[in-house]
Amino acid sequence: MIKVDRNLCLGCLSCSNVCPSQNITRSESFEKRTIHWKRCKEECDLCVEFCPAKALTLVPFDENVPEPEITFDLVACRICGSHYATEPMLRRIESVLPANLQKDSSDLEWIRICPICRRDIEAQKVTKQIMMTRSKSI
């Protein structure tokens, strides 16, 4: 059986993806992601091995222990408001990346912005550069 350390789990997609027996299920709504670990009898430790947070351990099977389940609120993008990540995942990224890479040249905390808005911002930046040369040639 799988034991989950709630303080360590990032709410990422790793264990539910690597489980060969579909014993770890994930359901996602607009604002929330729920991960559910079924009572598992398999002799396999892929989820333990591939947990980026080392939040999982294998413990002896016990019918009386409830199946662990964690629901994460998904963080809203600061620009468009779409819910795109769990808070622990974003914190993990903030802890891994060097501080000078966490803000762009205009001091924007891009980690708190969803990938679609990040692409939009990049497009706007590049366009600004080209508009400068366009106005010069008029």
Add this chain to the structure above:
Amino acid sequence: MPVYIDISRCIGCRSCEVACQRVHGGKGHVNVHYVGDTASVPIFCHHCEEANCTLVCFTGALHKEGERTAFDVEKCTGCGLCRLACPFGVVWTDKIAHKCDLCDGREGGPTCIITCPANALSTDFDLASKRARSRAAKAAAQGGRR
């Protein structure tokens, strides 16, 4: 070697998007973004020298191979950290991660470059910088530099 864009040439036709999807089994890694009516910009992986996606990847699936930010599908768990660590939003996770691989192994190089009808894409940094310099020189010659 990454793909460079000459935005002033891009006509926003999305041919690069389609070509990329065709080569990568329907999952494309180029997104053309439109900035009002003024410009269209294909956005894709920069193959950053110090790539954030490789820093957060805990299995080593994303790693540097020379100038290329390469991806080993066998090692990917699809955790989704790389998608959130890319400042340009050009790594996707669909069960497993996918991103620009510069059409690794494809004869003729990246398909987006060959497909682009406006010659806006190239792997030649010198060409991109030469065009930018000549535009600036032209602007100066026309007395437009203010």
